[in-house]
Amino acid sequence: MAAYYLSKDKQVELSKIAQSIATPGKGILAADEPAGIIESRFAPMNIENNEENRRYYRQLLFRTKESRQHISGIILCHETFYHKTDDDDTSFPRLLTAAGIIPGITVDRGLIVLGGTDNETITQGLDGLEERCREYKKNGAQFAKWRAALKIDKNCPSQLAINENASKLARYASICQQCGLVPIVEPEVSLDGDHDLEECQRVTENVLATVYKALSDHHVYLEGTLLKPNIVTPGKDCTKTYSVEQIAEATVTAFRRTVPTAVPGIMFLSGGHNEENSTAYLNAINRVNLYKPWTLSFSYGRALQTSVLRAWKGDKNNSEQARNEFIRLARQNGLASLGRYELSN
Ligand SMILES: O=P(O)(O)OC[C@@]1(O)O[C@H](CO)[C@@H](O)[C@@H]1O
Numbered sequence: 001m002a003a004y005y006l007s008k009d010k011q012v013e014l015s016k017i018a019q020s021i022a023t024p025g026k027g028i029l030a031a032d033e034p035a036g037i038i039e040s041r042f043a044p045m046n047i048e049n050n051e052e053n054r055r056y057y058r059q060l061l062f063r064t065k066e067s068r069q070h071i072s073g074i075i076l077c078h079e080t081f082y083h084k085t086d087d088d089d090t091s092f093p094r095l096l097t098a099a100g101i102i103p104g105i106t107v108d109r110g111l112i113v114l115g116g117t118d119n120e121t122i123t124q125g126l127d128g129l130e131e132r133c134r135e136y137k138k139n140g141a142q143f144a145k146w147r148a149a150l151k152i153d154k155n156c157p158s159q160l161a162i163n164e165n166a167s168k169l170a171r172y173a174s175i176c177q178q179c180g181l182v183p184i185v186e187p188e189v190s191l192d193g194d195h196d197l198e199e200c201q202r203v204t205e206n207v208l209a210t211v212y213k214a215l216s217d218h219h220v221y222l223e224g225t226l227l228k229p230n231i232v233t234p235g236k237d238c239t240k241t242y243s244v245e246q247i248a249e250a251t252v253t254a255f256r257r258t259v260p261t262a263v264p265g266i267m268f269l270s271g272g273h274n275e276e277n278s279t280a281y282l283n284a285i286n287r288v289n290l291y292k293p294w295t296l297s298f299s300y301g302r303a304l305q306t307s308v309l310r311a312w313k314g315d316k317n318n319s320e321q322a323r324n325e326f327i328r329l330a331r332q333n334g335l336a337s338l339g340r341y342e343l344s345n
Contacts, residue, residue: 005219006177014224015264017142017182021102021226022265025338026072027298029330030269031058031305032106032145034077041305047314055083057312060319061305062095066327070334073102075145075184075299081105081136093140104143104184105136107172111149120161123148123168126175133179143182145228146172151190152203152235162210170214177221184267184299186228187211191272193235197242201232201250208258222262228299229255230271231281244277248284252292261293268296270303275329278303279336286339297337304329 006014021028033041039049047053058080061067074096081103083092093103109125123146133144148165150157165187173183187207189200208229215222232251234242255266268285270278278300285296298304307329312322335341 006221006224010177010180011221011224013180014177014182014221017102018224018226018264021073021143021182022267022295022297023072024295025334026070027300027333027337028073028075028104028267029061029071029304030075030145030299030301031061031080032075032077032104033301034106034110035079041302041309042314045309045313047309047312051079053314054079056086056316057309058083058092059085060312060322061308061326062092062099062101064323064326065099067330068099068101070330071101073104073143075104075106077106081139081141091140097140102142103140104145105141105181106145106147107132107136107176108146114161114164117158117161118153118155120151120156120158121149122161122164126168126171129172129175130179133176133181137180141181143184143226144172144176145184145186147186147188147228149188149190150203150207152193152195152199157189157203157207162207166207166210166214169211170218170220173215173220173225174218177224182224182226183220184226184228185211185215186269188269188271189230191230191233191236194237194239195235196238196240197232197234197246197250200234201254204230204232204254205258208254212258212260222260223264225263226265226267227259227263228267228269231268231273231278231285233273233281236272244280244284247281248288249290251281251285252288252290255294256290256292259294263294265295265297267299270298270300273303275303275306279332279341282333283336283339283341286337295337298333300333304333
């Protein structure tokens, strides 16, 4: 009966946006780090975290023409959404739209501790969300993002944290769709910990099954959504080693068991994996010889930006080198999203 909750026109609009973002061979640049998080990306490169550096850096990324054939959408944070180009005063959402890139906006308001759990978290931001979404849509956003974070540990993730986060993701997705924004649903299972690959797969399957039950309960129109999950990998302190192919197979198996075929795209987060591994995993995932009904691509933050920041160093004289790094990473991940990346590329 979900069809009755959104008009046919809205369904068509949402599914068109979701399908364009999930265009094969393209992915998303996550440039939505709020000021507090970008601090942790700027600091190791000795880049001062001030508003003009944040604006200039994003402008540099958004104006890199040669990256556009591999980037379908870019996620912005609130501050960047209202920034403008320095020469012609164009708002960033307008700049992106004119370049054929779909602008998106992170609408959650970060994590707080979920009481009654072992320091697990819940995501804030539902209050006033509808008004904010309408305003973002009016100003050019076509999609939104909300991140829930879950961790694997002795008592975690608890079923309470899984259920509560799934329910908030579903409520967020429903509000976005009413406002004409495609919701990216991001239930991230963290890389932290010493768990093995099998444990990550088990937890990821449970989380995704719970999220899709909640989306169904809220009558969310799946054709007008995208999923942004973690790649299924062992924890970063795990002592066992696995091949890239084993990781890819565990990942595809988990999604085949839990993600409906109506979802047009699964756009992975990089989650702390380095650039090389993020590309290698995505490539291998696309080469797994199993039926995969969705586009399997990227929505990377760090894996598309670490080398760019290292080249830029906060100095305008390094802009060309920084742009070249961005083109290289966008191209490699674009190829990986088709399973066509070779180390020599
Ligand atoms: O894990 P990555 O690929 O670097 O970033 C994934 C991401 O969801 O996490 C960040 C922090 O919330 C966001 O800026 C970004 O969209």
